[in-house]
Amino acid sequence: MTRIEPRAGRREWIGLAVLALPALLASMDLSVLFMAAPWLAADLEPTGPQLLWIMDAYGFLMAGLLLPMGALGDRIGRRRLLLAGAAAFGATSVLAAYAPTAELLVLARALLGIGGATLAPSTLALLHGMFADAGQRRVAIGVWTGAFTGGIAFGPIVGGLLLEHFWWGSVFLVNVPVMVLLLVLGPVLLPESRAGDGGRFDVTGALLSVAAVLLVVHGVKELVHGAGGGWPAAVAGLALGAVFVRRQLRLPDPLVDVRLFRDGAFSAAFGGYVVMIAGSAGLGYLAVQYLQLVLELRPFPAALWQLPTVVATGAGIALSTTAVRWVRPARLAAAALLVAAVGFLLVARVGVDTAPAAMIASYSVVTLGTGMLVPLAIDLIVGAAPPHRAGLSEAGSELGGALGIAALGSVAGAVYRSRFAPDALPAGAAETVGGAIDAARTLPEADTLVADAQRAFTAGFTTAATVTAALLALTAATVTVRLRGT
Known part of the structure; x- marks a missing residue:
């Protein structure tokens, strides 16, 4: 019964x-x-x-x-x-x-x-x-x-x-x-709830994974920033990552079942998901600064300009969940990544005098592609992972977001610093565009310094967008091949 x-x-x-x-x-x-x-x-x-x-x-x-x-x-x-x-x-x-x-x-x-x-x-x-x-x-x-x-x-x-x-x-x-x-x-x-057998809590594995990620990211940031200590940190992080993977392969109840990544469909879905979230989050971080510091919008108008991007994300989710009934996942995922890549190329065309509507329209193309990919990728990730590993999708989201902010922020920052290093500002004031503009406004040549800082930041912003467009196009090709049999 x-x-x-x-x-x-x-x-x-x-x-x-x-x-x-x-x-x-x-x-x-x-x-x-x-x-x-x-x-x-x-x-x-x-x-x-x-x-x-x-x-x-x-x-x-x-x-x-x-x-x-x-x-x-x-x-x-x-x-x-x-x-x-x-x-x-x-x-x-x-x-x-x-x-x-x-x-x-x-x-x-x-x-x-x-x-x-x-x-x-x-x-x-x-x-x-x-x-x-x-x-x-x-x-x-x-x-x-x-x-x-x-x-x-x-x-x-x-x-x-x-x-x-x-x-x-x-x-x-x-x-x-x-x-x-x-x-x-x-x-x-x-209600309180526990698992009947929670399994062994791998404290060592948790510490290894966090230390590996933080060291690698710190090393990359220092390298992009021009500091000499970046290589040792990055190499140490990669070494700890290798130790973590070997440990997970030996444990009967690992934190992350790395064997899942041997499955081409799972690794493609997870990788495409992380890359897409990374691009979206990194763009969001830079776009908000562009709206406030280059286009000089107040926080409230800048916040309202974000609403079309949220609507575009919802439209992408609706389109994907409907189209997946007739379109193979490989083609739909590749299309989503390519739509986002086109959006990044459009963002790469902005300048210091671009209208906010044009900037947000380009940004919304990116979030449309993101919305198309997210439900498809999460479904593939959750479907391939056992129930107690379902948190992989949330981990991928947070990891992708943090990676995007770190990577695109570092690329944009490197271009900005290479183009803007004025002697008129106090030491350290030009490190960030916000600090530079705030310090410049107190000087007689404020208009020139602010304009130079805005142009330098815009150059970094558009460079980061161009790099991301190329990465998304490459990811689309990889996903198409790996998901072909799904």
Whole structure:
């Protein structure tokens, strides 16, 4: 006789709303600082690499710890881990909001990443227990996925609205009331759950993976910045990455089943997903600065200009989920990557006097392609991975976002610094375009210096867009071959 699973009631659906909010904030914190970058650069005067670490330390720590935190929740209880992470996330948000130096803000962002890594896997695992009926569970996971993936798109919009009325630290304080709400309602609405056999928690593997990623990224940033210490850090990171892979191959219950990447369809879907998210996030980071510092828009208008990109993402998702009934995944994924590549080529044509509408129209072509690829890639990743490894898609999203900010930000920064090194500005003031413009406005030759800084930043922005277009086209060719039999 077929077993009828109990259906969720009002309590579970209210619990879903409680769980969707931290999922939204966990991903939104990757991009909410985009709008605040010029303001905190002028206030804290970070170096170029420090500004990039402020932007992406959160994403790298969160991506590296999503799967380990999921395994930890299996052992100690998902609700317990969620509530502990919520308390840490709220407290660290206050620390970040009032950070007096760039170094302390980097540390606070890293701690936020650790807290954020407890939120996403715990909320998703709790949903599986709260919604036993398969149909209701699909709806609940769809709501959760929409909140988690939508956070990256809505981050700059929320940041712009807050910056119009408050200081840059306010983009962190918005987290606090949501975490307080979760701490109050969580024990009442959310059931505790554990895995029957959580498996061994590989602390060494978790530390190796995070250290490898951070060292490689630090090395690349230093190399692009012209510092001599980049090579040792990058090589050390690659060596730790090799040790991590060998360790995962030997463990009976690895954090990441690297054997999955031997499957051509899985590796193509995951790789294409990471590259696409990297391009979108990196473009978002640079585009927001372009709107504010080159086109000189206030935060609120700049935030409103982001709305068409969100609409284009939704249109891409709708198009992909409809077209996949008739179009083979290889062709659809390649088309999505090529659409985004065309968008990047259009972005590469912008100048210091481009109209905001033209810039956003080009940007929206990129997000249309992103929306087309994301649901297809997530479906392939989740379908190939075992249930307790489903967090790979979220890890790929956070890793791609952080990589995009680091890589495109480094390329744009290198071009900017090669074209703008004025003697009139104080030492270090020209490290970032926001700091340079803020310092230049106090000098007699302000108009000339500001115009030169804007042209240099635009050159870096368009160079990064051109490089990404080429990478997406290459990825499209690879995905077409690897997904051919899917």
